[in-house]
Amino acid sequence: MQQQQNVSRQNFDDWMVPVYAPATFIPVRGDGSWLWDQEGKDYVDFAGGIAVNALGHAHPEIKKTLMEQADKVWHLGNGYTNEPVLRLAKQLIEATFADKVFFCNSGAEANEAALKLARLYGRKQGGNKSEIIAFNNAFHGRTLFTVTAGGQPKYSEDFAPLPQDITHLPFNDLAAVASQMSDRTCAVIVEPIQGEGGVLPADAHFLQGLRELCDKHHALLIFDEVQTGVGRTGELYAYQCYGVVPDILTSAKALGGGFPIGAMLTLDRYAVLFQPGTHGTTYGGNPLATAVAGKVLALINTPEVLSGVQKRHQWFIDGLKRINDQFHVFREVRGAGLLLGAVMSERYAGQAKQLNTLAAEEGLIALIAGPDVLRFAPSLIIPGADIEEGLNRLERAVKRLCA
Secondary structure, X not given: OOOOOOOOHHXXXXXXXXOOOOOOOOEEEEEEOEEEEOOOOEEEEOOHHHHOOOOOEOOHHHHHHHHHHHXXXXXXXXXXXXXXXXXXXXXXXXXXXXXXXXXXXXXXXXXXXXXXXXXXXXXXXXXXXXXXXXXXXXXXXXXXXXXXXXXXXXXXXHHOOOOOOEEEEOOOOHHHHHHHOXXXXXXXXXOXXXXXXXXXXXXXXXXXXXXXXXXXXXXXXXXXXXXXOOOOOOOOOXXXXXXXXXXXXXXXXXXXXXXXXEEEEEOHHHHOOOOEOOEOOOOOOOHHHHHHHHHHHHHHOOHHHHHHXXXXXXXXXXXXXHHXXXXXXXXXXXXXXXXXXXXXXXXXXXXXHHHHHHHHHOOXXXXXXXXXXXXXXXXXXXXXXXXXXXXXXXXXXXXXXXX
């Protein structure tokens, strides 16, 4: 038996293309809401793999599903369909507004498919109907099309020339959209809560207004629910919290519970525009990913888990308030369900990353959303005791930051 080579964090700098700057430690094992690194140090996981590990690490039922499918068939390619993908499509259709589903491997690919479908829709309408309206500080992925639709020039400007006819407007500013939109607009793409952009929820009247404007100008409303989807907000998808139904919805992250998968959901009248050869993916909808996602969806889409998200939301809010009453380090805590952003107060502006590093030293894994926001996206079923322990570790980190 071949012996495994010892590797260290230094090897990342030696061997990997430097598109990330990972933490100084390497996690090697996870169980529930806990991780352990190479040295055996434990961490409470409030990051959830960036809102991915919605049922924590090594969930026994997901593991069992993966092993069972691994004994059957892993991959077929798109010349064939398979049983798990059909079952997952039916689950998503029954649980949402959608009539049809396209599966891929990531949120970026799901958004790429959505934007391509929108452009195709515009072309079929005739005239010059190609404008896509997106929003400042949005994040939709890293492909050239999706990074351009994202409203953060720091991610896109180095790759110019960029795809054309994408207009960026202020988030939550309905008047700005109303004055820009015309019959040239083929789609509006929006996150119900901007994740990377600072955990900033959309106003209900803003999303309702977008729906009305899209109807008026015969444009598609695309909800990017890559981060907010699959129970994260306490509903299966965030559009259900707002009561605003999009024409296209994209999903990924939590959908596979850690196994890579993405999906684009839409209505029959738009799905029909994609025909064999129009769009595709080699791995998308493969039996391993869709079997796992089917089990994840079945476990999350229950009243117990979804109502439990709201209960845990309150535990976080109460715990963060307790810390803040003492140290006054946060200006506000915003978000929904278990997608939360603690915004640094004026005195500690720009220090979210520093606080996150101190938290890791104390044994807590969290996220940032820009320089001013500490972001939490833990398992949807994280036990109360783990929330309490994680917040105690955060409190120690806050104390050090304030000192």
